Amino acid sequence: MRAFLGSMTGRVFLVLLLGIVASAALTQWLAVNERTRALERYRDFHALERAEQLITTADVMPDSARPTFLVAAARGTVRLEMSDLPQAQTLPPTEFSTSLQQRLGERYKLGPLSEHPSACDQPRQTTSLFASSQWKGTCETMNVQLHDGQILKLTVLPPRAPPASTNSELLSLLPFLLSIAFLAYLVARMTIDPLKRLAQAAKDLGNDINHPPVVLSGASEIRQASAAFNAMQARIRQHITQRTQMLAAITHDLQTPLTRLRLRLEKVGDAELQQRLIDDLSAMQQMVKEGLDLARSMDSSENMQALDLDALLDSVCSDASDVGQQVELRGRAAMALMGRPLAIRRCLVNLIDNAVKYGHYAHVKVERLAGSARISIRDGGPGIAPDQMARVFEPFYRIETSRSRESGGTGLGLTIARNIAEQHGANVTLANHKDGGLEVTLVVPEYYVGS
Numbered sequence: 001m002r003a004f005l006g007s008m009t010g011r012v013f014l015v016l017l018l019g020i021v022a023s024a025a026l027t028q029w030l031a032v033n034e035r036t037r038a039l040e041r042y043r044d045f046h047a048l049e050r051a052e053q054l055i056t057t058a059d060v061m062p063d064s065a066r067p068t069f070l071v072a073a074a075r076g077t078v079r080l081e082m083s084d085l086p087q088a089q090t091l092p093p094t095e096f097s098t099s100l101q102q103r104l105g106e107r108y109k110l111g112p113l114s115e116h117p118s119a120c121d122q123p124r125q126t127t128s129l130f131a132s133s134q135w136k137g138t139c140e141t142m143n144v145q146l147h148d149g150q151i152l153k154l155t156v157l158p159p160r161a162p163p164a165s166t167n168s169e170l171l172s173l174l175p176f177l178l179s180i181a182f183l184a185y186l187v188a189r190m191t192i193d194p195l196k197r198l199a200q201a202a203k204d205l206g207n208d209i210n211h212p213p214v215v216l217s218g219a220s221e222i223r224q225a226s227a228a229f230n231a232m233q234a235r236i237r238q239h240i241t242q243r244t245q246m247l248a249a250i251t252h253d254l255q256t257p258l259t260r261l262r263l264r265l266e267k268v269g270d271a272e273l274q275q276r277l278i279d280d281l282s283a284m285q286q287m288v289k290e291g292l293d294l295a296r297s298m299d300s301s302e303n304m305q306a307l308d309l310d311a312l313l314d315s316v317c318s319d320a321s322d323v324g325q326q327v328e329l330r331g332r333a334a335m336a337l338m339g340r341p342l343a344i345r346r347c348l349v350n351l352i353d354n355a356v357k358y359g360h361y362a363h364v365k366v367e368r369l370a371g372s373a374r375i376s377i378r379d380g381g382p383g384i385a386p387d388q389m390a391r392v393f394e395p396f397y398r399i400e401t402s403r404s405r406e407s408g409g410t411g412l413g414l415t416i417a418r419n420i421a422e423q424h425g426a427n428v429t430l431a432n433h434k435d436g437g438l439e440v441t442l443v444v445p446e447y448y449v450g451s
């Protein structure tokens with residue numbers, strides 16, 4: 001749940017859901033309050049009609065029948081009964097008494113009393129899920145003098161409190177809330193899915209520059225962004241292809257003059273000078289070879305296929321041991337790797353050769369983590385200063401200032417290994433081991449590993 005709420009889909013869903021629910025609750029609150037006010041006005045009007053009917057009916061009743069009628073009229077929220085306080089203190093006319101007086105005419109005399117029923121002093125509470133208010137309608141007592149001089153007491157009480165309906169309101173709101181949640185989730189998915197596809201396309205582009213372009217679909221803004229992304233991918237692919245072809249052409253074309261130079265050096269009479277020139281030429285040829293390897297490391301045209309990581313490591317380590325390198329392999333990953341066979345092999349060979357060249361041996365350890373494989377290659381060298389860790393991945397950068405082939409190399413091995421690793425979504429890091437030596441760690445993430 002935390003992962004969902006932390007995602008863009010969850011946040012958009014939550015904002016939409018809360019916004020719609022808040023708007024609906026506000027609308028419902030306004031509607032309930034307006035309905036309450038309308039009911040109050042209707043009840044006041046009904047009380048006015050009822051009071052007029054009771055008074056006029058009592059007025060035309062014979063004196064003998066009037067007590068019986070008043071017994072029946074003393075029920076309900078509008079009551080007319082015999083007044084036991086004919087000399088009670090009256091108050092100034094109220095809005096209700098004024099309206100009733102206008103209806104009855106001058107034939108009757110009304111006077112609101114200072115006496116109030118307990119129901120008027122403690123109005124009934126109206127409780128609802130969206131509103132909780134007290135009765136604000138007419139609630140008073142007044143004397144009514146009939147045409148024959150008899151004084152009656154008219155009492156207008158608040159309505160009876162309605163039964164609590166919170167549970168039924170909640171049940172009636174449940175389908176509404178579910179429909180709002182579904183609508184909010186649908187809108188969130190429609191908004192975020194195109195962004196997810198673009199993010200996945202960007203990730204695929206980082207792993208494979210020749211990945212198929214994004215399909216143009218969805219809203220016009222999304223199609224425009226997808227078209228711009230595809231154009232960017234095409235330009236990047238063109239630039240990489242041009243750079244790779246240029247580097248490959250240069251290194252390839254250098255092979256011919258270097259071969260001619262080697263043949264001509266055989267004619268040099270001074271043996272010592274001849275050997276020095278041959279060593280320099282061999283270094284140049286090695287640089288050209290590694291330059292060609294660097295160009296190939298940036299080429300992603302090789303097809304991806306499932307590889308047995310344990311078998312691949314065993315083959316690379318066995319080949320290294322066959323040529324006299326001290327290489328030891330421990331552990332098993334027991335998983336398949338999706339990659340380009342020649343490129344992955346070149347990456348591992350470069351890392352092991354680098355360890356043997358500068359650390360005399362290579363201890364290779366492979367282990368399986370949570371959905372990933374971690375390959376550690378430790379050597380017996382002096383390690384690398386922390387401020388040099390990042391720079392050793394730069395092309396042609398060497399820590400040693402010597403140009404000796406036995407110690408310096410060309411400075412392209414780690415660069416080639418990192419290029420290949422990044423094309424496969426892997427990560428290469430360097431660290432000085434606590435027991436001495438440099439440890440190179442190659443981690444292949446989960447989405448490139450299949451069981």
